[in-house]
Amino acid sequence: MKRAAWYLVAGTVAGFAGVVVFHSRATPAAQPAAAGTGGAGPAQTGQAGPSAGSSPASQPSQPARSSPASAGGPAHSAAGATEQFGYGKLAVKVTVSGSRVVNVAVPVLRTLDPTSQQISDQAIPMLKSQVLAADGAQINGVSGATFTSQAYVNSVQAALDKLHLK
Amino acid sequence: MINRRMPAPTDPGQEGPPLVTYAETAMGTVFSLTLVPGGLPGRGLRSVLGAACATLHRADAVFSTWDRQSPVSRLRRGEALLGDLPPEVAEVAAECQAARRASGGWFDPWAMPGGFDPTGLVKGWAVERALAVLRRSGIAAAMVNGGGDLAAFGSPAPGRRWRVGIRHPWRADALAGIIEVGAAVATSGCYERGPHLIDPATGLASGRAASATVTGPSLAMADALATAVAVGGDDALAAVGRVGGYAAYLIRPDGSETGTGGITFVS
Numbered sequence: 001m002k003r004a005a006w007y008l009v010a011g012t013v014a015g016f017a018g019v020v021v022f023h024s025r026a027t028p029a030a031q032p033a034a035a036g037t038g039g040a041g042p043a044q045t046g047q048a049g050p051s052a053g054s055s056p057a058s059q060p061s062q063p064a065r066s067s068p069a070s071a072g073g074p075a076h077s078a079a080g081a082t083e084q085f086g087y088g089k090l091a092v093k094v095t096v097s098g099s100r101v102v103n104v105a106v107p108v109l110r111t112l113d114p115t116s117q118q119i120s121d122q123a124i125p126m127l128k129s130q131v132l133a134a135d136g137a138q139i140n141g142v143s144g145a146t147f148t149s150q151a152y153v154n155s156v157q158a159a160l161d162k163l164h165l166k
Numbered sequence: 167m168i169n170r171r172m173p174a175p176t177d178p179g180q181e182g183p184p185l186v187t188y189a190e191t192a193m194g195t196v197f198s199l200t201l202v203p204g205g206l207p208g209r210g211l212r213s214v215l216g217a218a219c220a221t222l223h224r225a226d227a228v229f230s231t232w233d234r235q236s237p238v239s240r241l242r243r244g245e246a247l248l249g250d251l252p253p254e255v256a257e258v259a260a261e262c263q264a265a266r267r268a269s270g271g272w273f274d275p276w277a278m279p280g281g282f283d284p285t286g287l288v289k290g291w292a293v294e295r296a297l298a299v300l301r302r303s304g305i306a307a308a309m310v311n312g313g314g315d316l317a318a319f320g321s322p323a324p325g326r327r328w329r330v331g332i333r334h335p336w337r338a339d340a341l342a343g344i345i346e347v348g349a350a351v352a353t354s355g356c357y358e359r360g361p362h363l364i365d366p367a368t369g370l371a372s373g374r375a376a377s378a379t380v381t382g383p384s385l386a387m388a389d390a391l392a393t394a395v396a397v398g399g400d401d402a403l404a405a406v407g408r409v410g411g412y413a414a415y416l417i418r419p420d421g422s423e424t425g426t427g428g429i430t431f432v433s
Contacts, residue, residue: 139344140185140200140322143379144314144333145355145396146289152189152196155338156331157311161187161198 183306185322188215192222193230193289195313197296202320204306214303218296218310225292228254231283242281258284258291258386265390268412270405272394277366290315290352290389315352315392317385329432335376335417342377342417344433350385354378354396363397374399376419381429382412400424 142157152158188199199218203211228251230236237255240246248256262275262284275284293312297319300308307320309328318328327348331341335357345351355378356363361371378395380388387409395402395414406414406426413428 139329139331139341140318141198141309141311141316141328142314142331142333142341143311143316143351143353145335145353145358145377146195146313146315147358148194149191149196151338151358152313156333156341157198157314158189158196161189161200163187 183323186211188219190219190222192219193226193292193312194232195289197222197293197313198311199296199300200309200311200322201300201305202307202322204304206303206305210303214300214305217303218299221295221299222292222312225254225288225295228252229258229284229288229292231280231285238282238284242283244281258288261291261386262287262390265387265394268387268405268409269391269394269398269402271366272398272402272405273390274366277369278364279369286354286393287386287390289313290317290350290385290387293317294350294385309347314358315350315385315389316347317350318347319349332377332379332415342423343415343431345379345381345429345431347381349381349383350388351379351381352385352389352392353380354389354392356396363393365397372397372399373419375416376421377417378403379415379429380406380412381414382409388412 139160141160142155144155147155147157183202183204186201186203188201190197190199197219199215201211201215206214227233228236229238231239231242233239237246237251241248241251241255248259259282262273265273265287266275273286275282275286289312293310293315294317296312297308297310297317300310301319305320307318307322309316309318309322314333316328316330322328327346330345330347330351332343332345332353334340334342335355354363355376356371356373357376361373363372364370365372375396378392380392380395382388382391391402391406391409391412391414395406395416398405399416399418403414403416403424403426406412413426415423415425415429417423
């Protein structure tokens, strides 16, 4: 299920793509300060990825914290559908203020077995900061393991290509 | 260790020439060619793109290990010697030798099941060939992405460098980091096409990395070294750290990260 929480802010800026990406493997630690776009691009206010799914967000494993960089405007939160990932299932709760993602929390984490739980405990915190830091970033391309031409269709690179296609 | 600094606020009013992107299917994946056309008119642009894509299809025809009649397949079966084959094969074989040495043996096309298999290098090599066509044509700047391995020249906008996101190994729609690229970046891992990375020492699939990224001046070499780090994990990373001009970034299977230094993350 590839449908996950991500925004593509297609910049009106000449020839450059602003891509805002976040994902579910995140713990609610502090958001990198002021990494936002400053309202660039077609802002999607208060819309946080997949609409509320099966996740019981009322029992977060760790409480969500609002961002130290209060972006102004009311904050909206939405819990995403529980998704399968490499080692189990998790759901994500995303808080958006204005056009900016201010927090990503993981209220639900169910793993397949104790080994996976260990892997998840390590993997999620280590990878959290990178994902949040992608907020507001601009990229020209994506480097990754070679995708098949079928997988390309749903890739971030394909989305970038569409911005400039002639 | 890895140098991460906070991303600068984006500038929505940034001026720059319009980019043109063209996507071409070849070698079982999709190549994205992103250009700053400069003064090149539309017709010239199409002709240049056609010539660049022709090099990709030529590389596909010569190096396909799926096509049993391709020159590299004949070499693998021992039906032909290097000297009997198109000169590109010897050129790639020489680059493979250099990469095998540089990687401390973690990249070894001669140790693959079924015989000589340059797949871990040849896509990066093909990207460089296509990029050279664009460079010679007078295009101001370009970046070619061969299914996740990228090479570039020039600037996408005045004062800017090409920015490349590193795909998150467990999420197709997320990034593990963003770097600025002067010449080439390659990433290797098993999250797209399953466990195809073979340890030359054992002949078995390796699981020592979730994602391995290498930057440097040549994409053929970076591609091979990324394969090496994906196979050899921390041990191969140490080898790449000794190769002048190249840097590596490894995400281990447990999600922890390490790097050789030399890669500056903008986020």
